[in-house]
Amino acid sequence: MTGAAQEPGARTHRWSAMLDMLAATGRLGVTEAAERLGVSEATIRRDFGELARRRLVTRQHGGIVAASVAYELPYRYRASQDDEDLARIAERVADLVEPGQVIGLNGGTTTTACARAVTAREGLLEELTIVTNALNIAAEVVLRPGVRCVSLGGVARPESFEVTGPLAMQALGQLWLDTAVVGVTGLSALEGATCDLEDEAALIRLMIDRAKQVVVATNAAKLGRRRFASICAAHQVTHLVTTEPEGDAAQAARGELDELSALGVSVHVV
Structure with a gap:
């Protein structure tokens, strides 16, 4: 995990982007998130774990799903x-x-x-x-x-x-x-x-x-x-x-x- 990926601002930006992607699709995989956000899969797994800990998402095998009822963002x-x-x-x-x-x-x-x-x-x-x-x-x-x-x-x-x-x-x-x-x-x-x-x-x-x-x-x-x-x-x-x-x-x-x-x-x- 690079120093840039660990910075609070970069992490918050990733989390915001992940939640937007999740709202649009209902599910987000580790590989897809890593490719779209330009970070390692290990970083994404840590992010997914933290988002799940904060009850923002639900972990599934290979990815996450929305923790609440999914809705389609405008x-x-x-x-x-x-x-x-x-x-x-x-x-x-x-x-x-x-x-x-x-x-x-x-x-x-x-x-x-x-x-x-x-x-x-x-x-x-x-x-x-x-x-x-x-x-x-x-x-x-x-x-x-x-x-x-x-x-x-x-x-x-x-x-x-x-x-x-x-x-x-x-x-x-x-x-x-x-x-x-x-x-x-x-x-x-x-x-x-x-x-x-x-x-x-x-x-x-x-x-x-x-x-x-x-x-x-x-x-x-x-x-x-x-x-x-x-x-x-x-x-x-x-x-x-x-x-x-x-x-x-x-x-x-x-x-x-x-x-x-x-x-x-x-x-x-x-």
């Missing part, structure tokens, strides 16, 4: 399983979480990766509480020993596994959060955090109102964008975890990061 989740940017964002978000905290997460590919990184981090699990409106996040988190999972009720949206509406809002309104980890589809210093759907924005907005600190986790492509529904003003964001801007829009994105920093947002580029 393409938006399956397509992100090898996204290294998501893995880096998720690892940095996990660094911002402290043991025993109550963490709120909305749905999406980025927050799903963050939930996995947080609940896979050694030393964070004891008395950790996860509050989420995403059914797929709740289905995974509930299996983590030592983690209390609070799943908000409401009307589920099949394309994202998120629940919204009055039931979810009523339940969330009775809770206090230490940290809200939210994914957005647009963020700018002038127009704040935004997304595409008003009911989703309303729930994230309440999640932010109930939290001591707010971590926005999104890639650099979302910087400078304004979407339909307003979530919160930029100055309400405590931390922004994002990727290094690239391409033609890199200069504009770096300008947004400077402006967000000037507003008091702690910017983490991974």
Whole structure:
């Protein structure tokens, strides 16, 4: 087993990818996982053993199967399983979480990766509480020993596994959060955090109102964008975890990061 394969970040990335593969196929073999992830079969067997110990999967001869009722992830989740940017964002978000905290997460590919990184981090699990409106996040988190999972009720949206509406809002309104980890589809210093759907924005907005600190986790492509529904003003964001801007829009994105920093947002580029 190489040193790189033993690193916590690399291991968490592998576990996240394995769980995505498992959700898509229902079963995952040692040889297949080793080939797809580029590590030895011995490493995969150790990973499988640890995932089984944490009750995330069930061991079978030559592989693993889902520990809970299998479900088919929407393409938006399956397509992100090898996204290294998501893995880096998720690892940095996990660094911002402290043991025993109550963490709120909305749905999406980025927050799903963050939930996995947080609940896979050694030393964070004891008395950790996860509050989420995403059914797929709740289905995974509930299996983590030592983690209390609070799943908000409401009307589920099949394309994202998120629940919204009055039931979810009523339940969330009775809770206090230490940290809200939210994914957005647009963020700018002038127009704040935004997304595409008003009911989703309303729930994230309440999640932010109930939290001591707010971590926005999104890639650099979302910087400078304004979407339909307003979530919160930029100055309400405590931390922004994002990727290094690239391409033609890199200069504009770096300008947004400077402006967000000037507003008091702690910017983490991974």
